[in-house]
Amino acid sequence: MKYVILWVVFLLSFTSTAIANDIRVMSFNTTCALCNKGKFDKFSKRKHWIVDTVKRANPDIISLQEVLTSHQLKWISKKLKNYSLFYGKYRVFKFSDSALLIRKDRFKVTADGGYWLGRRGGKRFSFGWSFALPRRVQWANIYDKTSGKEFTFVGGHFDNRTENKENSARFVIETFSKSERPILFAGDTNLKPLTNGYAILKTFFDDSFDISAEFSMIQNSNTGLNDGCNLEKGKVFPDCRVDHILVSSRDNWSVSNWSIDQYLYNGKFTSDHRAIYSDISLD
Numbered sequence: 001m002k003y004v005i006l007w008v009v010f011l012l013s014f015t016s017t018a019i020a021n022d023i024r025v026m027s028f029n030t031t032c033a034l035c036n037k038g039k040f041d042k043f044s045k046r047k048h049w050i051v052d053t054v055k056r057a058n059p060d061i062i063s064l065q066e067v068l069t070s071h072q073l074k075w076i077s078k079k080l081k082n083y084s085l086f087y088g089k090y091r092v093f094k095f096s097d098s099a100l101l102i103r104k105d106r107f108k109v110t111a112d113g114g115y116w117l118g119r120r121g122g123k124r125f126s127f128g129w130s131f132a133l134p135r136r137v138q139w140a141n142i143y144d145k146t147s148g149k150e151f152t153f154v155g156g157h158f159d160n161r162t163e164n165k166e167n168s169a170r171f172v173i174e175t176f177s178k179s180e181r182p183i184l185f186a187g188d189t190n191l192k193p194l195t196n197g198y199a200i201l202k203t204f205f206d207d208s209f210d211i212s213a214e215f216s217m218i219q220n221s222n223t224g225l226n227d228g229c230n231l232e233k234g235k236v237f238p239d240c241r242v243d244h245i246l247v248s249s250r251d252n253w254s255v256s257n258w259s260i261d262q263y264l265y266n267g268k269f270t271s272d273h274r275a276i277y278s279d280i281s282l283d
Contacts, residue, residue: 021147022256022279025208026059027186027243029157029230029273032066032097039231041268043072049270051079053261054101056218057277061142062101063155063186066271070096077101086140088114098157098187100138110150112140115175117158117168130163137172141181149282152179156187162197165190169200177204182251182282188243188273192233198244205246208278209238212258223262231272245278252283 030050033043040046054062062083067073070087073096077085080101086109087099102109117135118126127134137156144150154176158168169191176183185205191197193207209215217228229240247253261275 021281023061023144023184023281024057024059024277024279025153025184025186025245026054026057026062026275026277027065027155027188027245028053028062028275029065029188029243029271030067031271031273032068033072034068035066035272039272040270041266046270047072047075049263049265051076052265053263053270053275054080056263057259057261057275059277060103060106061153061184061186063138063153064099064101065155065157065188065273066097067099068097072096073099084109086112086138088136088138098136098138098155100140100153100155102140102142102153106144106146108143108145110141110143112138114138115171117156117164117171121171128159128161128164129167130159130161132159132161132164135159135164135168137168137187139176144282147282149182151182151184151282152176154183154185154187156185156189158187158189158191158197160190165195166197166200169197173200173204177248182253183248184253184280185246186244190242191244192242193239201244201246204248204250206249206253208245208247208253208255208280209241209258211247211253212255212278214257216257216259218259218261218263220263223264227262227269228260228274230274231269243273243276245276245280247280254281254283255279256281 083101
């Protein structure tokens with residue numbers, strides 16, 4: 001009996017440690033302040049909902065897209081004091097898409113930076129391979145004080161033109177596959193799972209949605225599966241997904257849960273995208 005009790009205690013301890021080592025990763029396209037098109041409330045109201053969405057999920061690391069200016073981004077960051085903020089800082093304009101928030105007490109960021117996505121890309125400003133709005137990826141090399149593991153977190157926002165989407169997928173793989181660190185990517189790719197660009201991403205990454213042990217919808221009203229879609233990308237879930245959390249397939253990642261936040265505020269979604277998050281561990 002003594003050995004049985006000890007074995008049970010060991011199992012409980014192991015399970016607790018595994019859960020404690022999970023990293024909750026969020027990706028959230030917040031809809032830019034100039035992109036309302038009459039469908040959404042002004043950013044001055046929605047910014048409170050964005051912060052509330054983050055606090056409800058309580059993620060460890062976050063990839064934000066379409067927080068348009070550094071002024072707006074810094075307002076959100078001040079409300080989320082437990083996180084360090086990383087984004088590109090530019091002299092000419094205050095563009096801030098995309099950005100990373102990383103929990104201060106758990107992680108140490110050892111290096112960070114960003115790349116423009118485009119023909120002149122990398123460190124040089126670019127309007128894409130096919131002329132469009134400027135797009136970026138931000139990255140951070142992270143040391144996890146809880147598990148002792150190191151990895152690179154990449155957040156990004158791909159343009160929605162086919163040439164730009166597919167070349168962005170190639171750029172991310174070519175750039176970050178050279179590192180020996182495990183790679184974790186979260187962002188709005190504008191790529192549905194049945195597209196060629198998504199297939200390109202899958203040559204290096206696993207989709208956390210596909211390998212997750214559980215799936216959950218975070219709701220406060222009668223929303224359903226198809227409310228997990230980007231409102232402009234179709235209504236068939238999960239094939240409509242364009243926001244993805246991806247992990248390098250060469251490394252020993254596991255995913256215990258994949259969630260989508262469907263909260264309504266005054267009967268409206270915060271954004272045309274839903275916030276998604278995954279609970280991920282690196283074995």
